[in-house]
Amino acid sequence: MPMIEVQHLTKRYRDRVAVDDLTFQVEAGEILGFLGPNGAGKSTTMKILTGFLPPSEGVVRVGGFDVEAQPLEVKRRIGYLPEMPPLYVEMTVRGYLRFVASLKGLSGSALKAELERVAALMGVTHVMDRVIQNLSKGYKQRVGIAQALLGSPPVLILDEPTEGLDPAQRAELRALIKGLAGKHTVILSTHILPEVTMTCQKVLIIHQGKMAAYDDISQLARIHGQAENASLEEVFIKLTAA
Amino acid sequence: MRTALAIARKELSIYFTTPWAYAVFTAMAALTAFYFMDLLQAFNDVQGVARRVGWAQMSPDFNMYRNLTDGVVVELWGSVLVITLVVTPFLSMRLFAEEKRNRTFELLMTAPVRPIEIVLGKYLGGLGVISATLALTLVFPLLLSALGHSESGLALEWSTVLLGYGALLLWGATCMAVGLFISALTESQMLAAFLTFCVLLAWMLLGQVARRAEEPLRSALSYIACDLQLQGMIKGVLDAQSLVFFASVIGFSLFLTHRTVDAQRWA
Numbered sequence: 348m349p350m351i352e353v354q355h356l357t358k359r360y361r362d363r364v365a366v367d368d369l370t371f372q373v374e375a376g377e378i379l380g381f382l383g384p385n386g387a388g389k390s391t392t393m394k395i396l397t398g399f400l401p402p403s404e405g406v407v408r409v410g411g412f413d414v415e416a417q418p419l420e421v422k423r424r425i426g427y428l429p430e431m432p433p434l435y436v437e438m439t440v441r442g443y444l445r446f447v448a449s450l451k452g453l454s455g456s457a458l459k460a461e462l463e464r465v466a467a468l469m470g471v472t473h474v475m476d477r478v479i480q481n482l483s484k485g486y487k488q489r490v491g492i493a494q495a496l497l498g499s500p501p502v503l504i505l506d507e508p509t510e511g512l513d514p515a516q517r518a519e520l521r522a523l524i525k526g527l528a529g530k531h532t533v534i535l536s537t538h539i540l541p542e543v544t545m546t547c548q549k550v551l552i553i554h555q556g557k558m559a560a561y562d563d564i565s566q567l568a569r570i571h572g573q574a575e576n577a578s579l580e581e582v583f584i585k586l587t588a589a
Numbered sequence: 590m591r592t593a594l595a596i597a598r599k600e601l602s603i604y605f606t607t608p609w610a611y612a613v614f615t616a617m618a619a620l621t622a623f624y625f626m627d628l629l630q631a632f633n634d635v636q637g638v639a640r641r642v643g644w645a646q647m648s649p650d651f652n653m654y655r656n657l658t659d660g661v662v663v664e665l666w667g668s669v670l671v672i673t674l675v676v677t678p679f680l681s682m683r684l685f686a687e688e689k690r691n692r693t694f695e696l697l698m699t700a701p702v703r704p705i706e707i708v709l710g711k712y713l714g715g716l717g718v719i720s721a722t723l724a725l726t727l728v729f730p731l732l733l734s735a736l737g738h739s740e741s742g743l744a745l746e747w748s749t750v751l752l753g754y755g756a757l758l759l760w761g762a763t764c765m766a767v768g769l770f771i772s773a774l775t776e777s778q779m780l781a782a783f784l785t786f787c788v789l790l791a792w793m794l795l796g797q798v799a800r801r802a803e804e805p806l807r808s809a810l811s812y813i814a815c816d817l818q819l820q821g822m823i824k825g826v827l828d829a830q831s832l833v834f835f836a837s838v839i840g841f842s843l844f845l846t847h848r849t850v851d852a853q854r855w856a
Contacts, residue, residue: 397699422701433696435599437606442599449595450700494696 348411350375350502350532351396356405358391358556365391367556369405373549375501376529380547380564381536384587388556389536390430393506396534397427409502423451426500428508432491436480440471440490443479444497451498461497468523469493484511492520503533509542521546540580550579552586559586592702593710600684600714609683610718613676617669618725624668625661625729632660657737658746659824662730666753666823669726670816673719673761674793678785680718681768682778684711685850689776694853704850708843712769719761727754749825756822756831760815763835764789766842773849 349372358366366388373379383389394400396407398418406413412420435443444465448458466472469489474482479490488511495503508524509517524546527533537543543550543564550567552560560567560582567582604610635654639647644655653659688694697707730750737744768785775781796817799810811817818835821828 394695399695399699419701419703422699425699427695427699429692429695429699431692433691433693435603435693436691437603438599442602446595446599447696447700450592450697450702452592452701454591 349373350377350410351534352406352408353392353396354406356392356395356407357403358388358395358400359403364556366395366402366553369553369556369558371551371558371561373532373534375532377549378524378528378533378535378547380543380550381534381553382538382540382543382550382583383536383553383559385538387553387587389553390506392553393427393504393534393536394429397425397504398422424500425502425504426495426497427503428491428495428505430506430510432487433494434479434487434490437478439476439478440466440482441475443490444475444493447494448497451500453498461499465493465496468496470519485513485516488512489516499531501531503527503531505533505535507536507538509537509539517542540583544579552583554587590706592700593706593713596697596702596707596710597713597717600711601717604680604714604718609679610721613680613718613722614725616676617672617722618728620672621665621669621726621729625665628661628664628668632657635660656746657733657744658749661733662745662750663753663824665726665729666757669723669757670760670819670823671793673723673757673764674789675786676722677719677761677764678768678782678789680722681715681765681785682772682782684715684769685773685846686775686778686781690778698853705847708769708847708850712766712843712846715765715769716762719765720758723754723757723761726757746825752825752827753823756819759822759832759835760819763815763838763842766839766846770842770846770849773846 351373353372354370356366356369357364369388369392371379381389381392391400395402396409396414398414398421401415408414409421410424412424414421435446438446441462444462445458448461453461463472466475469492471486471489471493474486479487482490488508492505492508495505505524509520512520521542524533524535528548535543535547548563550560550562550564551558562570564579567579632654635647635651639651639654653663685694688697698704730745734743734745734747764785767788768781771785771788772778772781775784792813792815795810796814799807799814799817802810812834815835818831822831
């Protein structure tokens with residue numbers, strides 16, 4: 348059974364179609380790269396997957412649970428990093444992570460251990476007692492990702508997780524996400540094409556809400572590239588050219 | 590329910606780490622102190638006259654000045670009622686509006702938490718901060734009972750004072766519930782505060798309108814006017830009808846808030 352199943356997903360805002368008849372699935376343990384130009388409908392799709400927005404049409408299942416019928420079961424299985432990390436900037440990193448962990452149902456010593464684990468994983472252990480608004484953009488982003496990782500949910504949905512990080516941190520995060528494969532199912536959206544080539548096995552490219560391509564990276568380059576070794580960038584530009 | 594408490598705790602920690610709560614505390618303490626001094630002065634003046642001419646010669650309008658409870662505390666609670674109306678919007682405005690503006694609403698709505706737990710958690714946090722604000726006003730009756738005296742011994746009739754304080758808490762809880770609902774409607778804290786203030790003020794002014802209205806409109810307006818509903822309790826008469834009235838307003842506001850939060854997903 349696929350971990351994430353999306354069938355004929357459509358999202359309309361009044362007369363504007365943001366997502367148009369999207370169908371795909373992600374197997375457990377897979378990392379899917381989610382690509383598309385700005386405004387293609389990536390964030391909207393992710394918001395529907397996490398139960399923040401309802402679909403206009405179509406079915407979304409996560410771990411076998413329908414997002415509309417059993418939203419709590421779905422939300423329990425997803426760690427989500429929205430486009431803008433959802434931080435309470437007045438709180439300390441520790442206070443914030445403790446709050447998110449308690450929303451996810453953790454408490455007592457399990458909560459404490461989970462906080463330590465995630466903080467170490469994201470390299471924020473030494474800023475735990477600082478107030479979030481005084482942190483650099485990179486650290487804020489890390490705290491945002493740490494929040495998604497709390498409770499080790501089987502599915503991670505990360506909307507442009509490398510945004511605001513410097514090249515070294517990017518490389519670190521890529522390694523981290525790669526390390527999640529197998530244990531977690533990950534959907535990763537990004538503008539940065541090499542990121543996808545380096546971390547994901549599969550790519551979904553959407554353009555104006557419609558699916559433009561959905562395949563293994565190697566396959567994509569072979570089918571759409573002019574040359575055998577065409578880069579993902581060429582494929583992307585070719586597919587999303589008006 | 591544990592998650593609701595976690596949300597309430599988070600709200601309180603944010604209230605107490607930002608200047609807002611302290612600004613409101615200061616305003617409440619300063620304004621109440623101002624009224625308190627004024628009332629004490631009036632009380633003293635009337636007592637002075639009464640000592641010269643005797644109570645029998647005075648107009649019955651001055652009867653409330655015969656003791657500190659009716660002459661000062663009951664009057665003071667009446668002023669605190671109005672101050673509460675003014676300051677609560679500044680406490681309630683951020684409850685949802687801030688979450689939506691900062692996109693943290695997305696975090697709450699994608700966490701495994703029911704909308705009802707979010708609403709209750711936020712309301713509990715709001716109740717905590719409004720109770721703390723109102724607790725400051727207890728200083729004044731405490732001062733009176735420590736320093737004042739009367740013929741019967743005790744300076745204050747505490748049952749009346751505390752029942753009046755209960756009315757204040759009930760009113761604060763009601764203002765907070767209305768403010769919570771309005772905060773859920775908008776992303777702008779300013780707008781939420783302003784609208785909440787307008788709604789509460791209009792509600793309080795209904796009592797004035799009622800006085801001038803004709804029957805049967807008059808009875809209907811008097812029934813829904815908040816200050817008339819609170820009069821009895823402030824004066825120390827427990828009225829089950831008022832309790833039910835304000836509990837219904839709170840319940841209805843929370844219900845509307847819940848519907849609004851739930852409907853956000855369908856916007």
